[in-house]
Amino acid sequence: MSSDLTFALRLADAADAITHSRFRAADLKVERKPDRSPVTDADTAVEDAIRALLAEERPDDAVAGEERGGQVVAGRTWLLDPIDGTKNFLRGVPAWGTLIALIEDGTPIVGVASAPALGKRWWAARGEGAWAAENGGSPRRLAVSGVRDIADAYLSTTDLGSWVEYHSREKYLTLVDACWETRAFGDFWQHCLVAEGVIDLAAEAIVNPWDVAPLRVLVEEAGGRFSDLTGDPTIHGGSALTSNGHLHETALKLLS
Template sequence: MSSDLSFALRLADAADAITHSRFRATDLVVERKPDRSPVTDADTAVEDAIRALIAAERPADAVAGEERGGSVVAGRTWLLDPIDGTKNFLRGVPAWATLIALMEDGEPIVGVVSSPALNKRWWAARGEGAWAAESGGEPRRISVSGVRDIGDAYLSTTHLSSWVEYHSREKYLALADACWENRAFGDFWQHCLVAEGVIDIAAEAIVNPWDVAPLRILVEEAGGRFSDLTGDPTIHGGSAMTSNGHLHETALKLLA
C-alpha cells in the first residue's frame, strides 16, 4: 500500500470518529447554504479535522473541500467531501460517507469512501486495484460486473427531479426503460455498487468534483468506466456516469 493511500485511510478514520459520534445526535446543528443545501456541524468538523491532519503531515499539499473552499491546482491537491449524503445524515438514514481523493495534476490517484453507518469502506490507488471491507473484516479486491446487454442491466440514480432541471427526465426514463431494473441508491453508494459489480450503471445529472473524484478512481481500478454525460472522463463536467464499461456507450447514446 502506498504511503498516500495509507495516509488517506487514516484521514478516513479521523472522519469516522466524528461522524459516528454525531449521527442521530439530538443536538445536531443544521444550517442552509446559499444554494439551500443543508450543512451540519459534523460536515464542518470533519473537514476541519482532515485539513488539520494534512497541514501537519503533508504541508506542501493543497486542499479543496465542499465546506471550506479551495480549488484543485497543479501538483497535489486533497479533494474532500466531509459528508456525501448530508440529507440522509441529518434524517438518520445510514447511507452517507466521507469522500477523500488525492489529485495529482488534476487527476485522482488515490480515493477513499468511508461509510461507518453502513459498516463499509472502499478505496483505490492508481495501479493498486480497488478494494472494500466491512468494519473489522479483511479487505477484498472488487471488480465490476460482466453484464453486456442493456436489457440485463441494473441502473441507479439520485433524485429524479434533478434530471428535469439539469438534463432530461425523458432521456433518463428511456435509459431506465431499456434496463432490466432500476433504483435510486443515490450519491456515493451507487457508484461503489458499480465498482463491486452489484449494479451495472449509475448516472447523475448534476455533481461537483468532490462528489465523484474518489469514485472515479475506484470504478476505474475495479475495471469499469467513469465519464460525464457527454462521455468525457472528467470530474469537472457537472454530471457523472459510472458503468462496468461494457454498457457505457449504449447508456450514453440513450441519454444523449
C-alpha cells in the first residue's frame, strides 16, 4: 500500500472518530449555507481536523474542501468532503460518509470513502486496485459487475428533482425505463456499490469535484468507468456517471 493511501486511511480514522460521536447527537448544530444546503458542526470539525493533520504531515501539499474552500492546483491537492450526505446525517439516516482524495496533476490518484454508520469503508489507489472492508474486517478486492445488456441493469441516482433542475427528468426516466431495476441509494454510496458489482450504473445530474474525486479512483480501479454526462472523464464536469464499463455508452446515449 502506498504511503499516500496509508495516510489517507489515517485521515479517515480521524474523521470517523468525530462523525461517529456527533451522529444522532441531541445537541447537533445545523446551519444553512448560502446555496441553502445544510452544514453541521460535525462537517466543519472533520474538515478542520483533517486539515490540521495535513498541515503537520503534508505541509507542501495543497488542500481544498467543501466547507473551508481552496482550489485544486497543479501538483498535489488533497480534496475533502467531510460529510457527503449531510441531509442524511442530520436526519439520522446512516447513509453518509467522509470522502478523501489526492489529486496529482489534475488526476485523482488516491480515494477513500468511509461510512462508519454503515460499518463500511472503501479505498483505492492507482495501480493498487479497489478495496473494501466491513466493520473492521479483512479487506476484499472489488470488481464491477459483468452485466452487458441495459435491460438487465440495476441503476441508482440521488434525487429525481435534481434532474428536473440540472439536466432532464425525461431523459433520466428514459434510462430508468431501459433498465431492469432502479433505486436512489444516493450520493457516494451508489458509486461504491458500482465498484462492488452490486449495481451496474449510478448517475447524478449535479455534483461537485469533492463529491466524486475519490469515487472515480475507486470505480476505475474496480474495472469500471467514470465520466460526466457528456462522456468526459473529469471530476469538474458538474455531473457524474459511473458504470461497469459495458453499459456506459448506452447510458450516455439515453441521457444525451
